[in-house]
Amino acid sequence: MLGAIALGAAWWGWAHRSRLRYVTATVTRGDISRTVSMTGSLNPVVTAQVSSYVSGNIKAWYCDYNTVVKIGQRCALIDPLPFQVVVDEDMADQHTAEAQLVKDQAALGAARVIYQRDLKLLDQGIVSQEQVDTDKSAYDQDRAEIDLDNASIAEKKSALQAAQVNLAYTDILSPVNGMVITRYIDIGQTVVSSTTASTLFLIGRDMSKMQVDTNVSEADIGGVQPGQRAYFTVQAYPQRTFWSTVRQVRVGPITVQNVVTYDVVLDVDNTDHALLPGMTADAHIITAERDTVLRVPLPATRFVPAGQPRLGAPGGRAGPGGRPRGLARGPGGRGGAAAAGGRSAGADGAPRATLWVLQNGSLQPLHVRTGLDDGTLVEVDGAGLAPGEQVVINAVRPGSARADDASRPAGGFQARGGIPRL
Numbered sequence: 001m002l003g004a005i006a007l008g009a010a011w012w013g014w015a016h017r018s019r020l021r022y023v024t025a026t027v028t029r030g031d032i033s034r035t036v037s038m039t040g041s042l043n044p045v046v047t048a049q050v051s052s053y054v055s056g057n058i059k060a061w062y063c064d065y066n067t068v069v070k071i072g073q074r075c076a077l078i079d080p081l082p083f084q085v086v087v088d089e090d091m092a093d094q095h096t097a098e099a100q101l102v103k104d105q106a107a108l109g110a111a112r113v114i115y116q117r118d119l120k121l122l123d124q125g126i127v128s129q130e131q132v133d134t135d136k137s138a139y140d141q142d143r144a145e146i147d148l149d150n151a152s153i154a155e156k157k158s159a160l161q162a163a164q165v166n167l168a169y170t171d172i173l174s175p176v177n178g179m180v181i182t183r184y185i186d187i188g189q190t191v192v193s194s195t196t197a198s199t200l201f202l203i204g205r206d207m208s209k210m211q212v213d214t215n216v217s218e219a220d221i222g223g224v225q226p227g228q229r230a231y232f233t234v235q236a237y238p239q240r241t242f243w244s245t246v247r248q249v250r251v252g253p254i255t256v257q258n259v260v261t262y263d264v265v266l267d268v269d270n271t272d273h274a275l276l277p278g279m280t281a282d283a284h285i286i287t288a289e290r291d292t293v294l295r296v297p298l299p300a301t302r303f304v305p306a307g308q309p310r311l312g313a314p315g316g317r318a319g320p321g322g323r324p325r326g327l328a329r330g331p332g333g334r335g336g337a338a339a340a341g342g343r344s345a346g347a348d349g350a351p352r353a354t355l356w357v358l359q360n361g362s363l364q365p366l367h368v369r370t371g372l373d374d375g376t377l378v379e380v381d382g383a384g385l386a387p388g389e390q391v392v393i394n395a396v397r398p399g400s401a402r403a404d405d406a407s408r409p410a411g412g413f414q415a416r417g418g419i420p421r422l
Contacts, residue, residue: 057190
């Protein structure tokens with residue numbers, strides 16, 4: 001008697017434990033998007049690195065961090081006294097050359113008079129030919145001296161102009177309209193002009209328009225095109241989503257430790273100046289999207305009940321409960337899907353899958369077309385499928401922490417957040 005009771009209890013426990021419990025998910029209607037994710041940095045669209053053309057000591061600066069500047073506005077002043085001294089010296093040299101010209105013009109006039117007078121006296125036999133030749137030589141020399149004076153004046157003017165230009169360059173002016181991002185100088189600092197001159201100011205042009213420079217992997221770059229929408233977040237505003245547009249996909253590869261990426265530039269509206277240069281952006285580019293479609297979790301398209309073959313397995317059997325619901329029959333009167341579970345391509349080439357629904361305690365197959373997926377949800381379309389219907393995504397045994405081996409979904413299931421709304 002005790003043996004019969006023990007045997008019955010063991011049978012009841014085995015039957016109870018072996019009974020599967022199905023985990024279901026709800027069919028929903030909504031939007032679905034596929035994105036490419038990456039990180040990038042925010043930068044002004046145009047930045048101007050202001051350097052010095054001349055060397056000297058900083059006497060004063062007028063533009064600090066965050067100063068809004070206009071084109072031609074003075075931002076700093078290099079001590080102008082040494083350059084003013086050079087200007088004064090070159091101006092004095094020019095005046096000397098001009099005075100020398102006046103003197104030589106007077107001498108030329110006197111030489112001309114003497115030459116013309118002796119030339120007349122030669123005809124009268126009063127002076128000799130030698131005297132006339134001497135007068136002619138003096139006249140020609142004075143005339144050449146005038147040309148030399150004019151050339152000297154031009155040289156002095158050029159030197160004066162160069163000195164005045166250098167004096168003007170002691171005023172450090174803003175080349176663009178924008179905002180000072182960084183000031184690198186202070187009063188008394190020595191600025192050295194060279195081909196590698198250091199930057200005095202970094203000015204961002206029109207900070208109301210910014211860009212995100214991102215690096216997209218070579219595996220994802222094929223789906224990224226100019227004009228696509230993108231969104232990103234920054235740590236400074238974790239609850240705010242910023243929208244942007246792909247402006248440019250730069251074809252120059254960036255290779256770091258054999259990893260190839262491509263620079264993708266996103267245009268960002270920063271009218272409220274909330275975004276600052278250098279911020280790290282967690283960006284997502286929307287490469288494809290569908291609006292108001294039926295959606296199911298991806299594991300629902302991978303679930304295969306115990307005892308049912310996966311797609312492509314030989315000897316596939318129809319599911320319990322008669323002919324499957326769903327798509328219209330394919331050629332030859334057969335359903336569009338190739339077998340009882342998983343995803344494949346139908347006779348028309350469209351991607352298909354078999355979903356499983358519970359009806360009166362038994363599983364019923366439902367063949368559907370599949371479309372865009374975002375790694376969590378997948379677009380589906382099929383007759384008899386409506387929002388609110390429950391589809392099976394897994395099967396577990398009571399008392400077991402893991403899915404039943406024969407009915408575990410093919411592939412992982414990792415939930416993630418959806419695309420934020422505009």
